[in-house]
Amino acid sequence: MTNPISINEVPVNPEIIQDEYLIYKKPSTLTDKPFHYCPGCGHSTVHKLLMELVEEIGIQSDIIGVAPVGCSVFAYDYMDIDMQEAAHGRALAVATGVRRMLPDKYVFTYQGDGDLAAIGTAETIHAANRGENILCIFINNGVYGMTSGQMAPTTLAGMVSTTSPFGRDVKTQGYPLKIGELLSLLPGVAYVTRQSVHTPTNVRKTKKALKQALEYQKQGLGFCMVEVVSNCPSNWKMTPLESLKFVEEKMIPFYPLGDLKVPGGK
Amino acid sequence: MAKAFGEIIIDIDKCKGCELCIDSCPQNTLALAPKINQKGYHYAIKVQDNCTGCLNCALVCPEGIINVYRKIVK
Numbered sequence: 001m002t003n004p005i006s007i008n009e010v011p012v013n014p015e016i017i018q019d020e021y022l023i024y025k026k027p028s029t030l031t032d033k034p035f036h037y038c039p040g041c042g043h044s045t046v047h048k049l050l051m052e053l054v055e056e057i058g059i060q061s062d063i064i065g066v067a068p069v070g071c072s073v074f075a076y077d078y079m080d081i082d083m084q085e086a087a088h089g090r091a092l093a094v095a096t097g098v099r100r101m102l103p104d105k106y107v108f109t110y111q112g113d114g115d116l117a118a119i120g121t122a123e124t125i126h127a128a129n130r131g132e133n134i135l136c137i138f139i140n141n142g143v144y145g146m147t148s149g150q151m152a153p154t155t156l157a158g159m160v161s162t163t164s165p166f167g168r169d170v171k172t173q174g175y176p177l178k179i180g181e182l183l184s185l186l187p188g189v190a191y192v193t194r195q196s197v198h199t200p201t202n203v204r205k206t207k208k209a210l211k212q213a214l215e216y217q218k219q220g221l222g223f224c225m226v227e228v229v230s231n232c233p234s235n236w237k238m239t240p241l242e243s244l245k246f247v248e249e250k251m252i253p254f255y256p257l258g259d260l261k262v263p264g265g266k
Numbered sequence: 267m268a269k270a271f272g273e274i275i276i277d278i279d280k281c282k283g284c285e286l287c288i289d290s291c292p293q294n295t296l297a298l299a300p301k302i303n304q305k306g307y308h309y310a311i312k313v314q315d316n317c318t319g320c321l322n323c324a325l326v327c328p329e330g331i332i333n334v335y336r337k338i339v340k
Contacts, residue, residue: 010315016273021337026330040284044328200322240284
């Protein structure tokens with residue numbers, strides 16, 4: 001790390017900069033490689049939260065992740081755990097194989113909305129319907145991020161993307177797909193929740209939800225999905241702060257936050 | 267009453283200047299620097315000595331480059 005004196009305009013208090021007072025640092029389960037994500041992207045926040053949990057629970061050698069195709073395709077470069085890359089949309093199919101071979105490990109997939117909700121719909125729904133004991137982390141930002149912002153099934157009605165330059169018209173392009181609600185109807189699914197990472201409070205709640213999902217997986221309750229409503233400043237053509245405002249004002253009213261299904265509940 | 271004194275260290279070379287930490291700081295401790303770092307972004311710096319170590323900046327920082335220290339004096 002750089003010399004602390006040179007980075008702040010006001011001098012630091014060396015009495016406080018001591019290991020005993022350290023309350024937050026980047027988790028050791030993340031590699032030193034800087035994220036390739038755009039400034040303000042929600043992907044890196046979720047990577048960070050997941051790896052904090054892996055460090056806290058102490059399961060670095062007992063967790064296997066499956067990376068998707070999309071912006072988060074290089075998730076295996078950042079997460080210092082065992083990872084497997086899957087073909088576009090097929091992360092849950094690969095994770096099923098991993099789960100069947102290694103029944104006592106934690107298995108998760110990390111997917112975006114183009115990967116999970118469009119190209120991998122069949123794999124997603126059938127893996128959930130089989131009740132595979134997998135944690136699926138679903139980052140919903142309403143566009144195909146890696147290929148520069150084409151319309152995804154989760155794009156809001158009227159939202160502009162490169163393939164819907166006049167806004168998504170539901171008459172010709174269909175309605176936005178609520179994967180969380182869809183999966184919560186299936187009997188094999190144990191836990192479905194929708195969270196976001198646009199404020200510090202929501203970041204804490206998302207971390208709690210991820211921890212809960214890992215706990216359910218340990219108990220073998222079945223398929224768990226944590227959907228994270230995220231932002232995509234570059235492809236929404238906004239600054240990071242404007243994109244957070246868009247999440248708050250447009251995305252969250254359509255994708256309401258909260259638990260959609262809990263074990264033993266509704 | 268107990269008082270909390272906070273201190274942050276930002277790894278400015280990895281900062282992408284997204285301003286999320288600045289927006290989330292309830293004390294207005296942070297601001298963007300007029301200078302740019304090696305990536306070409308204006309980086310976040312501490313401009314006021316009133317940090318309470320509330321963790322908000324570190325939680326929202328997508329890069330995870332903010333280390334937070336907090337000392338509670340009773």
